[in-house]
Amino acid sequence: MSPQCQRCVKRQIQCSFVEDGPERLSSPSGNIMVFDRWTTKSLDNPPPPSSDPDQPRQGSTPSASPQSGVVTGGDALQRGGKRFDILDLELIQHYSTRTYMTMSSRLSSHAVWRDTVFAEALCHDFLLHGVLATSALHKATMQPKTSDVYAEYSKVALAHQNAALAGYIPAVSKPSQENGIALFCVSLLLAIWAFASKRLPEGLNSVKLEFGQGEVSPGVTLPLHSPTADFIEIIMILRGIYAVFRETDSWLQGDIEELLRYPRDADLPPHSADVVEAFEVLAKALEDPELVPLLDYEGSKTTKGLLLEQLGRLHSISRCRSVVEWDGHIFTWFTMAPLPFINCLKQGNPVALALFAHWAAMFQCMDHHWWATGWAYSLVADVSSLLEPVWARYLDWPRRQVGLVFQETGCFEGRR
Template sequence: MPSRRSHTKSHHGCRQCKARRVKRQITCSFLDTGSEGFPTPPGNATAYDTSTPKSFDYQLSDAEKTRHGPLPTPKTSSPLTTVQDGPGPEKRFDILDLELIQHYSTRTYMTMSSRLASHAVWRDTIFAEALRHDYLLHALMATAALHKATLQLKSSDAYAEYSRIALAHQNVALAGFIPEVSKPNQENGIAIFSVSLLLTIWAFASKRLPEGLNNVKIDFGRGESSPGVTLPLHSPTGDFIEVIMILRGIYAVIRETNTWLQGDIEELLRYPRSEELPPHSQEVEDAFSTLRAAVDDPQLISLWEGDDRQATKTLFLEHIEQLRDVSRCRSVVEWDGHIFSWLIMAPPSFIHCLKASNPFALVLFAHWAAMFRCMDHHWWANGWGYNLVIDVSSMLDPLLARYMDWPRRQVGLVYQGNGGFDGRRLP
C-alpha cells in the first residue's frame, strides 16, 4: 500500500483523482494533506511529524448503531462508510482506518511481544479473527492509534488526534466486547481472548497519554475482593495496582476461553521451560538472600503482628522464591513478557497486602518493578519500572532502606545516606 506521503506528491493537481471525486461526490483527503505527509517511521528517533490526521470525523454506520445501541462516546464510526456511486450503494474504508490497519499490519503487531514466533499470530491469526468480529478490529485500530501517538511529539496536533481516535476506537471495541466476555463460546473465544490481551496494552500505555484514555476499567466479575486501598491516590503504584487487576481479569478470561484457544493462537500461551532460562548472576542471588533475611529481621517484627503472623511470613517466603524463578526470564529477550506471570498468578492475599501498603509487600514489589525494566523496549511499558521503584522508595520507612538497595541500584536512583531517595539517575 503506497504511503500517504508518496500519494500526496503524485496527486497535486491530479486530473484522474479530481475526476474520480466528481463522479463519486466525495472529498479526496490526499489533496488536503499538504506536502509534509504523515509520521516519520520508527528508527529515526530525532525526526517527528507534527501534522494532524485529516479524516477523523468518525461516524457510526447505521448497522453499528443497531448492533451496539447509543454510546455515550465521542464521535466514532464503523471502519466502513457508505457512499453513492451510480445506482446502488458501495462500501469503502475511511482513509484513516486504512492507515491504522496498515500501521498495525506492518509495525504495531511486532511490538505486542518479543517472541518472533508470536509475531505471525498477531499479524495473521488475530487479524483474520478481527475480520469476523468488529469489536476486535476496532481494538486493533485503537492499539495502532496508541502506537502512532507515541511516535509524535507530545505537543503536536497529531499526538492529540491519534490519542483521540484511539479513544474512539476503544469505546466502540468495548461496547462490543463487554457483552461478549460474559458468554465465551467456540465462536467468540479467540476474539475475547485477543481483546483481553490488548486491554493490557491500553492499560499500560494510557498512563502515558492524555487523561481521556484512562477509562479502560473492566469489572470481570471474578469475585476478587480487596481490603481498603491505602496506597496514595493517582500514585504510580496505585495506578499500577489497577493494571494488575486488569491483568488478573485477563487471566480469568483465559481460563474461561481455554477450551477454544487451539491452533496457531496457542503460541501466545507458551511458557518457557526451566532449561530455556539461564541461572541468575551472583549479584541477583545475593539480593534474594537479603530479602529472605528481611523476613526474620527483629527490627521488622511489627510487620508480622497479629493472628496470621506465621502465615504472612510463609506467604512472603513463597513469593520470594516464585519471583526468583520467574525473573530468570529477563535474561532472554523472547521470554521477557513472562515477567507478568508473577503478578498474574499471585494469590489474592498477596495482592491485598499490596493494596493495603504492607511495607514488605512493597519491598518485594519494588524488586519485581526493577526487573520489569526488561520490558522498557516496548513502547507501551517503557518507564514503568523506574517510576514504580521511585514511588515505593518514597513510601517506605527508613528502616527498610537497606532492603531497597538492589532495586534502586537497578534503576539508577541515588541514595542520600539519610534514609531518603531522590529521582536522579546515577551518571
C-alpha cells in the same frame, strides 16, 4: 491514420490506440480493455512519495466523528458505492507493518499477532476496534506529546477503545467457542492500553467485578493515584486476562496457542551473583526484628509463608529477564499470584512492597516496548518514597538497577 505507438511500429501491426476518447487495447482473448486517460497520466506522473509513513498525510488529519462515534479521516476512497475511511486504512497498514511486531519480543508470535489476530478481528467488530485502537495509540506515542498530531491520534485511539469495550463488555460475560479467541485477544490488548496510558481505559470499571468473581478484596490504602496504586489497578486487568483465559482455554486452539507458550526451565539461564545476593538480603527482612515485629498475632505466620512463597516464585520467574524472547513471561508473577498477596500490596505491607520493588526493577527488561517504557523507574521510585529509610538496605538492589540515589535527607530521589 492515427499515430502508432512504438510497440505497434516494431511489430508492424495496426495500432489499436485512438487519439480521442477512451483508449482501447485488445487483450489476447479478443476482449476490449478500456483505460481512462487519467490512468496513463497518473502512471507517467506519480504523486511524490510520503517522506515519513508515520506522519499523517496532508489533508487527512485524524479526527473522531462526535455524531456517529465512528472514527473518520479527512479523506475517503470511494469505489463501487463503498466508502473506505482513509484513516482506518492507515491504522490497519500501520498495525500490519509496525505495531504487530511490538506486541511481543518472541519472533514466533509476530505472525500470530499480524495474521491470526487480524483474521479473527474481521469476524468480531470489538476486536477489530481493539486492533485499530492499539495501532492509533502506537502512532500517538511516536509523536511529541505536546504536538497536535499526538492529541489527534490519542482521540482516535480513545474512540476505537470505547467502541471495542462496547462490544467486549457484554460478550465477556458470555464466552463461547465462537468468541473465545476474540475475547482473549482483546483482554491482552486491554493490558497494553492500560500500560501505555498509565491508567485503565474509560468504561472498564463495570467489567472489573466480572474479572474477580468470588474474590473479596480490601480497599487500596496506598496514596491515591500513586504509580503503585495505579499499577495495582492494572494488575487486576492482568488477573482479568487470566480469568478470561480460564473461561476460554478449551477454545484457544490452533495458531493462537503460540501466545500461551511458557519457557521451559532449560530455556532460562541462572541468575547472576548480584541477583542471588539481592534475594538473599530481601529474605532476611522477614527475620529482621527492627522491621518485622514478633509474629504473635493471628494469621501472621500465614502472611509470612505467603510472602516467602512469592519471593520464591519471583526468584524462579524473573530468570526470564535475561532472555529477550521470554521477557513477557515476567507478567506471570502477577497473573498467577494469589489474591491474598495482591491484598498485601493494596494494604501497603512493607515486605510485600519491597518484594514488589524487586519485581519492578526486573520489569525494566520490558522498557524496549513502547507501551511499557518508564514503568520500572516510576514504581521503584514510588515504593522508595512509601517505605521508611530503615528499609534502605533492602531496596538497594532495585534502586541501583533503575538509577535511583539515596539522599542524606532520608528520602529517595530519582536520578536518571
